[in-house]
Amino acid sequence: MSFLSSDLPFPTDMRLNLVLAVTLMSIPMALVQGAEKKKLQIGIKKRVDNCPIKSRKGDVLNMHYTGKLEDGTEFDSSIPRNQPFTFTLGTGQVIKGWDQGLLGMCEGEKRKLVIPSELGECYRNLICSVSFKIYEKCMIFRPYFQMRHCLTTGYGDRGAPPKIPGGATLIFEVELLSIERRSDL
16 A cells, blocks of 8 residues: 555645754764763772771872773783882872872772773873973873883773773773871962
């Protein structure tokens, strides 16, 4: 059985307008759904009973960490080196996901951070204490003798080949070993 346009209950112009209206209404929904940003996920793996001090912006943190991709591939860890990572929280020395995800942490606490690529980017043109020069690329938690580490531009859409592909979600298991609080001036 076939239908002729004259057999349908709406005139042709009205049907085209209806199809056009439905199509246009669905486009913003698709754009909104596609534009949703992934959020930082923070999981507590080990709580501490006594927490007299919680990390805050400006604190120097000493941490152990293991970084993995979503497929479980490990790209770096401080644990085999037995060399904790030391940095100042909230000053852009590390990727944004760390600066946000390590706030309010207690000494001895362990967390799992799932960091979307947008928060895997660092702040640009920071002076790194490793070699006292401005870096253009992000250094990925590499030990440089006994000096401090630095992350300056991050991974994000570019990634850090060959270990971290562009747009990768990063998963870190972190343990806060100690907090050095700078006295308020």
